[in-house]
Amino acid sequence: GAGVSQSPRYKVAKRGQDVALRCDPISGHVSLFWYQQALGQGPEFLTYFQNEAQLDKSGLPSDRFFAERPEGSVSTLKIQRTQQEDSAVYLCASSISTGAANSPLHFGNGTRLTVT
Amino acid sequence: QQQVKQSPQSLIVQKGGISIINCAYENTAFDYFPWYQQFPGKGPALLIAIRPDVSEKKEGRFTISFNKSAKQFSLHIMDSQPGDSATYFCAASITGTYKYIFGTGTRLKVLA
Numbered sequence: 119g120a121g122v123s124q125s126p127r128y129k130v131a132k133r134g135q136d137v138a139l140r141c142d143p144i145s146g147h148v149s150l151f152w153y154q155q156a157l158g159q160g161p162e163f164l165t166y167f168q169n170e171a172q173l174d175k176s177g178l179p180s181d182r183f184f185a186e187r188p189e190g191s192v193s194t195l196k197i198q199r200t201q202q203e204d205s206a207v208y209l210c211a212s213s214i215s216t217g218a219a220n221s222p223l224h225f226g227n228g229t230r231l232t233v234t
Numbered sequence: 235q236q237q238v239k240q241s242p243q244s245l246i247v248q249k250g251g252i253s254i255i256n257c258a259y260e261n262t263a264f265d266y267f268p269w270y271q272q273f274p275g276k277g278p279a280l281l282i283a284i285r286p287d288v289s290e291k292k293e294g295r296f297t298i299s300f301n302k303s304a305k306q307f308s309l310h311i312m313d314s315q316p317g318d319s320a321t322y323f324c325a326a327s328i329t330g331t332y333k334y335i336f337g338t339g340t341r342l343k344v345l346a
Binding site: 122158159168209222228 | 268278
């Protein structure tokens with residue numbers, strides 16, 4: 119596709135529910151990132167994939183967060199037993215190469231998760 | 235050491251004026267400094283980026299000024315337009331790595 123596509127755009131979950139957020143990166147992009155953006159804040163790194171390999175998950179806030187990219191393209195971020203503090207916009211980004219300065223990050227429009 | 239401090243938090247500028255947003259960092263290993271623009275309901279989009287081997291980079295109405303000794307860099311928007319009203323994020327990274335550290339953002343409003 120022309121850009122990074124994320125779905126759903128909005129998700130309302132009751133506390134304790136599990137949610138799954140999908141990201142379709144730009145075709146051929148090697149690197150895929152998930153960021154969390156709280157209201158009025160900058161994006162904060164969650165996890166990084168190079169093709170299907172999850173090379174860094176140091177930003178995942180707890181073991182309730184899980185991400186996968188099994189075939190090196192589409193990625194899913196899963197949050198189990200959602201809590202109110204999980205409410206945020208979840209941004210997916212992709213880039214064509216593996217180095218930060220070699221190619222820019224292309225962000226999707228995010229999924230706004232609200233936990234009630 | 236991993237933080238990027240951004241100011242101001244919000245900025246109001248008259249149409250035609252100059253908007254200036256500042257960022258400061260501590261980690262001297264950072265060597266790539268992009269600025270991202272984000273409109274409401276959209277993801278951030280790369281606006282302009284600089285490496286520390288130059289002190290200034292200009293693209294159209296957007297200029298990055300870089301002060302390596304002070305570990306500061308800033309975004310200047312000349313002839314600001316209402317369409318520039320958005321949130322701007324500075325970021326820092328290290329060449330060859332994948333991690334970006336983002337500032338907290340500046341909400342710019344340009345009055346018509």
